[in-house]
Amino acid sequence: MAKQTIELRVNGDRYEVAVDPWRTLAEVLREELRLTGTKIGCNQGDCGACTVLLDGRSVSSCLTLAVEAHQREITTIEGLAPSPDHLHPLQQAFVQHGAVQCGFCTPGMILAAKHLLENNPQPTEQEIRRGLGGNLCRCTGYNKIVEAVQAAAQELAAGKEG
Amino acid sequence: MKNPRIIGQSIPRLDAPDKATGRAIYTDDIKLPGMLYGKLLRSPLAHARIKRIDVAKARALPGVKDVIIGADTPQVKYGNWRLVPGSQDELPLAVDKVRFVGDEVAAVAALDPETAERACALIEVEYEELPAIFTVEEAIAEGAPLIHDESPGNVSLVRKIAYGDLDQMFAQAHYVREDTFKVHAVQHAYLEPCACVAQAEEGSRVTLWTSTQVPYIVQCLLASTLGLPENNVRVMKVAVGGGFGGKMELRPWEFCAAFLALRTGRPLKFTLTRSDELAFGRRRHPMSIYSKVAFSKEGKLLAKDFQVLLDGGAYNAMGPTATYLCGTFGNMLYNFPAYRYLGQHVYTNKPPASAMRGFGAPQAAFAAETQMNLAAQELGLDPIDLRLINAMQTGDEIPEVATISSCGFKESLTKVRQISGWDLKRKDKKPGRGLGIGCFSFISGGVFNWFNTKYNFSAAEVKVFEDGTAQLACMACDIGQGPDTVLRQILSAELGVSIEKIRLISMDTAATPKADLGTWGSRVTLMNGNAVIQAAGKIKDMLAPVLFSQFDLNQIHDLAFEDDKVFVRANPKRSMSLAECVYKALKGRRGEPLTARGYYTPRNKGLVSPAFSFGAQVAEVEVDADTGLTKVVKMYTAHDCGVPINKMSVEGQLEGAVQMGLGYTLMENLILDQQGRTLNTTFLDYKMPTAQDMPPGESVDVDTYEPEGPFGAKEAGEGLAIPTAPAIAHAVYEACGYRCKELPITPEKVLRALGKIK
């Protein structure tokens, strides 16, 4: 059961890492690459805090083996902002609308929202609530998160037109 | 009094950008050079004597650096109620006995978490199993096995309140009713599992990064359990992923991390799993509540006899506070002449209950408010009218507690009646739909010094610099509720320095002034806010002489500190920038920095709280009579939190409280088997509401000004977790006829009540 050398393509960067095949993507992102923005809230695939995008799809990185992500495109929360002082519209909207409290669910929530908006750029409120159904939050009661996603959807749509 | 502009604004949290980009560091993100990983071995039995522990095999496992059991430790008992040493009943690692499934027995330090876990499995513990008790009724029954030898009858604490002539009131009353209620165990379910990292330095000093809401309490109790001076322990700030009362004590892993770091000379980390949290973590007290009330014909509440058995689990934890407050919450909302409270904190062989958002109030209010709704029906009164007849008002006295300095309860009732369409919807009732009401009052921090601190309850240190920036240092603890922003708003409002120019150092017990008791009881905004204002005032006193000499002012003049400037209030042209003013003051002080400290301890405010918030909530629900499922259609809230410092933060607290209250009422429940093992140890089976389960809400702030609070502010957020359960329960009754006296409201209970299942 030797370590396997894999190539992880995270946020446009390529990393070669030797990993034990039983390591999850969440563990390798956090412990090997030290990208700790991906949070582990349950390690059981229920809370969504570890959500990352794998080839554009939102997945629970705590139930994804790192070796299965070999040479696939991974987006984590660290890869969303175009520059350190310029946030992605979703991040900006989460900040502005008070959708961040303790912040532990925030990275996963934002990535789940990104996946949702990519598949459905103008979702209804109910569609947003369904789309975020895999991400638990204990602080906000979700309403401000829903508002933030609505605002970001508008912002992104306006950006595309302009 | 007009407040500065920044008060009451919706300022985005200053920590939010770091959290939204993944830059914010939480405890488990910390990895130090040479760091070891710790794991705890826990008891598989609910009640047993430890006969023998053999750690030889665990020690021999390659990669294991240390193994400790209770006998290796100083064996100093701890607990938050330092004022009553007899209440301190916990040891970091069990010595003679284990008292719940999950009681900590040993700890391992190893090179990696898996090795530590394997080593735990190699520790041999021989137990002599003892009979275990899982209900308060069994625990107080005669001949019940003793969980702690020091507590006969398994009652660890009794709290009594009595005033007025109860018997006479019950005798003369027009209407008397008695009811019993039961509430269940639920958990904080903060998203960040507990974690801590300890590092030893200079021999016997230790630094602890930990996911806590009480850094000062952890510092003190860690020092005492390690047998070290307080000053040898430093507790450090990182982002905390929620707490809600679940992280307000010293915990065994914090002790073990520090102890093992000192023994091994290497940093060490513990991170709990979600299953650990759900199976062994703190929870809200289950309670059995008996309540008897008397009313006059007109609906005046005359007397209440309130008896509560709190199921504390295996240790006291924050149970004593809950036992005290439960009694206080039984008489805070309504003004009535006779009251008797008997609260008993009872040990059982379950994971300890402790503080959780509302500190005894959600349970007490579920009983008391449900009973109000029952009484209203029998008295033929509208439930809101019945409350208006009895509601507390500004200046009323809560007997043996305090005189209420601001109270918007009646206004809250009137407003919530309006926004919910209460009268019309009740008249024009649709089948399967119902409206229900629940009310609350809550404290803004505690007065009773159970921690027995020698320091002020809150402290803040302000420094200003010649570039016009400031630094605020305090031990206030942001666990997501927002003081890192709110306290800077308060400093900005008081000193006129822009909020973005304030650097904050918080929650480092070595670098911030003593003390702050932590985040609990909705105390931070009021108490630390007052300390910040006092410190800022002292800085203003240091700066004032500069203007007076510069402009040769008459001493009758007042100065204003606004917009990064200092100027004469009556003549704003006489002005200089804050930066220049600090520069000149510094010159005048021959280089002595401008630093000031402010403190706050409530004085002459009784023994409970310096201020009280009030509010009323209406739930509108739909009950599917075939499936028994309750859908909350909308929540309406009107509340009095004084002057909100940050409107958006207050809204966020309210909405979050509804999520927690809704979960408490309808779906969350920790289920134990016959051996005291928790059955639902995943978020799949511990069901807290998702985005889809959350109803829309409408809310109104009732304007009041709390004289004791900073810029008129008081509690906003914890109290709002209280009214949801009675409101929903009432609405369910109105919708389908099922009157819930035992939470949670499950579809099964609804269907049973409707006679659809047996």
Added chain:
Amino acid sequence: MAMPHFTVHQPKTLEQALDLLSRHRSGVKLLAGGTDLLMKMRQAGLKAEHLVSLNRVEGLRTISYRDEDGLVIGGAARLADVGRHPGVAQHYPALAHACSVMATPQIRNMGTVAGNLVNAAPSADTAAPLLAYGASLVAVERGGRRQIKLQDFFRGPGLSVLEPLEIVEAIRVPAPPARCGSAYERLSARSQVDIAAVGVAGLLNLDLEGRVLRCRLALGAVAPTPVRCLEAEQMLEGQAPDEALLMRAGASCVRSCQPIDDVRASAAFRRAMVQVLAQRVLKRCLALAQGGAS
């Protein structure tokens, strides 16, 4: 608990995957979405020294629908993709519904329909709809392939007739006939991050006179395996379906279930819900069949 140690094999073809299975015979498990398998390995002590991943096997994610062949769901096709496939949405609304409400978006993006069936959880959400649609599994092993009717597939909780060296290559679902309506209803205490406490799927096919030509009703989470309600089906077939008959048929489903008490619900509640949901499903099926475009 820590994850047990294993080797992961990532074959590119089904043949390679089958070779790997037989080479490692004992102690090998198939890995597709991983959402059930990895949880069981980490939480429930399930062990395997070798995992054979199906995620890089060519062609295994295909989903296709043709009127003449019906629906073919590849062995590694994921729940989310099945749920939003136009052919599934149009012709198999019960399956589309199950695939888009179960678990969470993330789990649906990872987990596969085949995995959902092969794990043989009594509560598997796709099982009841696929039973109602008369689905079969195509299982391959080195010696060849066989077709297994889904109704013969389950043996008990976590048990099926699939042999250890077999791989589900595809799930085949016949095209629904004209004048057909189908629906799936599930019940749980919460909207998402949940397992159904009860699930009922149904299909009604009417003849030209509006009589029931064929009825299929299947239950999830109320017996050791997903089950068909043969009694209700027989009550309806050949009959003109009026409301009273639908109610009686729905009520009879209770006799097809053997629910247990567990953390999620009591047996009594589950029994009551079988009736309620079966009646709702039948009404919906009838409405769709009568309005029936497809």
